[in-house]
Amino acid sequence: xxxxxxxxxxxxAIMISxxxxxxxxxxxxxxARHIHAVLLRxxxxxxxxxxxxxxxxxxxxNEWCVxxxxxxxxxPEGDPRGIDVGRRAQRLFGSAFVGMIAIGSVVRGDxxxxxxxxxxxxxxPQTPISRALYRVWDAEGDLTINDRLVDAxxxxxxxxxxxxxxxxxxxxxxxxxxxxxxxxVTRQLARARRDxxxxxxxxxxxxxxxxxxxxx
Numbered sequence: 001x002x003x004x005x006x007x008x009x010x011x012x013a014i015m016i017s018x019x020x021x022x023x024x025x026x027x028x029x030x031x032a033r034h035i036h037a038v039l040l041r042x043x044x045x046x047x048x049x050x051x052x053x054x055x056x057x058x059x060x061x062n063e064w065c066v067x068x069x070x071x072x073x074x075x076p077e078g079d080p081r082g083i084d085v086g087r088r089a090q091r092l093f094g095s096a097f098v099g100m101i102a103i104g105s106v107v108r109g110d111x112x113x114x115x116x117x118x119x120x121x122x123x124x125p126q127t128p129i130s131r132a133l134y135r136v137w138d139a140e141g142d143l144t145i146n147d148r149l150v151d152a153x154x155x156x157x158x159x160x161x162x163x164x165x166x167x168x169x170x171x172x173x174x175x176x177x178x179x180x181x182x183x184x185v186t187r188q189l190a191r192a193r194r195d196x197x198x199x200x201x202x203x204x205x206x207x208x209x210x211x212x213x214x215x216x
Contacts, residue, residue, distance in 0.1 A: 040065075053092055056132040064094065078179030081145055082119070085152070086179055088143065089121050092136055096127045098157055099185035102176040106148060116151040119178075120171060122185050129154050157184050164192035166212035169201050 054064035089097040104118030105111035143150040172192035195201040
């Protein structure tokens with residue numbers, strides 16, 4: 001048994017299996033078979049924070065805690081500029097985090113001195129995009145890359161049969177892929193480029209602002 005500080009009010013406890021933790025971090029939660037349980041008592045503030053994060057990540061409380069404990073086993077790779085963002089996204093969203101794309105004026109090369117760096121945080125198709133994701137992210141504080149404030153935008157990886165949307169079209173022609181954990185982001189960008197090349201997605205301008213239109 002591992003207990004928290006004696007002066008902290010204990011709110012809840014989790015049962016953690018060493019084998020289950022290894023399976024979770026490798027994306028094989030359902031294959032876990034042998035349970036070696038450890039009772040971990042949590043201070044109330046930590047329990048509430050983990051509960052909020054688990055809910056936002058669409059995972060059970062126990063799975064979320066296992067993911068947090070095992071995150072160092074499988075660190076995110078990709079463009080070194082995004083390593084801090086990638087580590088935070090993995091810590092907050094676990095295996096739901098599948099990729100990262102830099103977009104916007106910094107990537108295009110026409111950014112002002114005080115422009116933010118826009119990053120698309122790509123989550124798996126099962127993760128609903130909601131304000132809760134932004135609340136969890138913003139609670140961690142600001143991140144900067146090359147002295148530019150990171151402005152994170154969350155997007156779900158669509159099903160392989162789904163048509164490309166405007167944000168994917170924009171990322172496909174002007175974005176920089178910084179991380180793709182399983183190849184799904186690369187395939188989606190390729191589909192968007194094919195839709196543009198085949199004329200199914202067309203970029204138009206209205207009142208000085210460009211937008212994408214799907215053409216039947």
